[in-house]
Amino acid sequence: MLKIFIVILLLGLASAALAPVIAAKCPAVQKEKMRTTVKRFRVTAYCPCQKCCGKYADGITASGHKIRFGDRFVAAPLEFRFGTSMLIPFYGTVEVRDRGGKIKGDRLDVFFDTHQKALDWGVKFLDVVIFEAENVA
Numbered sequence: 001m002l003k004i005f006i007v008i009l010l011l012g013l014a015s016a017a018l019a020p021v022i023a024a025k026c027p028a029v030q031k032e033k034m035r036t037t038v039k040r041f042r043v044t045a046y047c048p049c050q051k052c053c054g055k056y057a058d059g060i061t062a063s064g065h066k067i068r069f070g071d072r073f074v075a076a077p078l079e080f081r082f083g084t085s086m087l088i089p090f091y092g093t094v095e096v097r098d099r100g101g102k103i104k105g106d107r108l109d110v111f112f113d114t115h116q117k118a119l120d121w122g123v124k125f126l127d128v129v130i131f132e133a134e135n136v137a
Contacts, residue, residue: 037130041108043088045121046075046100048111052118061098067111073097075109080130087129 046052059067063082075098084096112118
Protein backbone atom coordinates (compact mmCIF):
# COMPACT_ATOMS: atom_id res chain seq x y z
CA MET A 1 0.00 0.00 0.00
CA LEU A 2 2.86 2.36 0.87
CA LYS A 3 4.50 1.62 -2.51
CA ILE A 4 1.32 2.59 -4.36
CA PHE A 5 1.09 5.83 -2.37
CA ILE A 6 4.72 6.71 -3.19
CA VAL A 7 4.20 6.01 -6.91
CA ILE A 8 1.06 8.18 -6.96
CA LEU A 9 2.91 10.94 -5.09
CA LEU A 10 5.85 10.82 -7.53
CA LEU A 11 3.52 10.87 -10.54
CA GLY A 12 1.75 13.88 -9.09
CA LEU A 13 5.04 15.72 -8.56
CA ALA A 14 6.23 14.85 -12.06
CA SER A 15 3.02 16.08 -13.67
CA ALA A 16 3.15 19.28 -11.61
CA ALA A 17 6.72 19.85 -12.76
CA LEU A 18 5.75 19.30 -16.41
CA ALA A 19 2.63 21.48 -16.28
CA PRO A 20 4.46 24.74 -17.16
CA VAL A 21 6.15 23.05 -20.13
CA ILE A 22 2.89 21.58 -21.40
CA ALA A 23 0.99 24.85 -20.83
CA ALA A 24 3.61 26.85 -22.75
CA LYS A 25 2.93 24.72 -25.85
CA CYS A 26 -0.86 24.72 -25.50
CA PRO A 27 -2.60 26.97 -28.08
CA ALA A 28 -5.30 27.89 -25.56
CA VAL A 29 -2.65 29.34 -23.20
CA GLN A 30 -0.97 31.20 -26.05
CA LYS A 31 -4.13 33.08 -27.14
CA GLU A 32 -2.75 36.40 -25.90
CA LYS A 33 0.25 35.92 -28.19
CA MET A 34 -1.71 34.80 -31.26
CA ARG A 35 -3.35 37.01 -33.83
CA THR A 36 -6.20 35.60 -35.87
CA THR A 37 -7.30 37.01 -39.18
CA VAL A 38 -9.77 35.81 -41.78
CA LYS A 39 -8.92 36.05 -45.44
CA ARG A 40 -10.64 34.75 -48.57
CA PHE A 41 -8.52 32.40 -50.68
CA ARG A 42 -8.80 30.43 -53.89
CA VAL A 43 -8.00 26.96 -52.53
CA THR A 44 -6.87 24.22 -54.88
CA ALA A 45 -5.32 20.84 -54.07
CA TYR A 46 -2.30 18.76 -54.97
CA CYS A 47 -0.63 15.44 -54.22
CA PRO A 48 3.03 14.34 -54.29
CA CYS A 49 2.87 13.00 -57.86
CA GLN A 50 4.87 14.13 -60.89
CA LYS A 51 1.81 15.80 -62.47
CA CYS A 52 1.25 18.02 -59.43
CA CYS A 53 4.84 18.64 -58.32
CA GLY A 54 6.91 18.25 -61.48
CA LYS A 55 10.64 18.04 -60.75
CA TYR A 56 9.90 18.60 -57.03
CA ALA A 57 8.03 15.27 -56.69
CA ASP A 58 10.63 13.89 -54.27
CA GLY A 59 8.43 13.56 -51.16
CA ILE A 60 9.99 16.52 -49.36
CA THR A 61 8.24 19.87 -49.00
CA ALA A 62 9.87 23.29 -49.31
CA SER A 63 10.09 23.43 -45.50
CA GLY A 64 12.02 20.15 -45.44
CA HIS A 65 9.07 18.09 -44.19
CA LYS A 66 9.21 14.45 -45.32
CA ILE A 67 5.73 13.57 -46.53
CA ARG A 68 4.09 10.54 -44.91
CA PHE A 69 0.81 8.85 -45.73
CA GLY A 70 -2.02 10.66 -43.97
CA ASP A 71 -0.23 14.03 -43.79
CA ARG A 72 -2.37 17.16 -44.02
CA PHE A 73 -0.79 20.55 -44.64
CA VAL A 74 -1.03 23.54 -46.94
CA ALA A 75 1.19 25.28 -49.46
CA ALA A 76 0.92 29.04 -48.98
CA PRO A 77 2.49 32.25 -50.33
CA LEU A 78 5.77 33.56 -48.91
CA GLU A 79 3.93 36.04 -46.66
CA PHE A 80 3.05 33.11 -44.37
CA ARG A 81 5.89 31.55 -42.42
CA PHE A 82 6.34 27.80 -42.32
CA GLY A 83 4.45 26.53 -39.28
CA THR A 84 1.68 29.12 -39.50
CA SER A 85 -1.64 27.43 -38.66
CA MET A 86 -4.68 27.86 -40.88
CA LEU A 87 -8.24 26.69 -40.38
CA ILE A 88 -9.44 25.73 -43.84
CA PRO A 89 -13.14 24.86 -44.12
CA PHE A 90 -13.79 21.27 -45.27
CA TYR A 91 -10.09 20.41 -44.67
CA GLY A 92 -9.22 21.26 -41.06
CA THR A 93 -6.59 23.15 -39.12
CA VAL A 94 -3.19 22.59 -40.68
CA GLU A 95 0.25 24.13 -40.85
CA VAL A 96 1.98 25.81 -43.77
CA ARG A 97 4.68 23.33 -44.81
CA ASP A 98 5.09 23.98 -48.53
CA ARG A 99 5.30 26.59 -51.27
CA GLY A 100 4.35 26.42 -54.92
CA GLY A 101 5.17 28.22 -58.13
CA LYS A 102 1.57 29.33 -58.63
CA ILE A 103 0.82 29.87 -54.95
CA LYS A 104 0.94 33.65 -54.75
CA GLY A 105 -1.44 36.31 -53.50
CA ASP A 106 -4.80 34.89 -52.45
CA ARG A 107 -4.07 31.25 -53.33
CA LEU A 108 -3.57 28.16 -51.20
CA ASP A 109 -2.95 24.54 -52.14
CA VAL A 110 -4.07 21.79 -49.72
CA PHE A 111 -2.24 18.46 -49.74
CA PHE A 112 -3.83 15.06 -50.37
CA ASP A 113 -2.30 11.57 -50.51
CA THR A 114 -3.63 10.75 -53.96
CA HIS A 115 -4.12 12.55 -57.23
CA GLN A 116 -7.78 11.53 -57.33
CA LYS A 117 -8.47 13.09 -53.93
CA ALA A 118 -6.78 16.29 -55.09
CA LEU A 119 -8.91 16.32 -58.25
CA ASP A 120 -12.06 15.66 -56.20
CA TRP A 121 -11.32 18.75 -54.09
CA GLY A 122 -11.49 20.93 -57.20
CA VAL A 123 -11.34 24.70 -56.70
CA LYS A 124 -12.99 26.36 -53.73
CA PHE A 125 -13.20 29.99 -52.69
CA LEU A 126 -13.08 29.90 -48.89
CA ASP A 127 -12.73 32.18 -45.88
CA VAL A 128 -9.65 30.85 -44.06
CA VAL A 129 -8.77 31.64 -40.45
CA ILE A 130 -5.06 32.36 -40.05
CA PHE A 131 -3.37 31.99 -36.65
CA GLU A 132 -0.10 33.94 -36.51
CA ALA A 133 2.20 34.56 -33.58
CA GLU A 134 2.43 38.19 -32.52
CA ASN A 135 5.91 39.66 -32.76
CA VAL A 136 6.95 40.01 -29.13
CA ALA A 137 9.75 42.52 -28.71
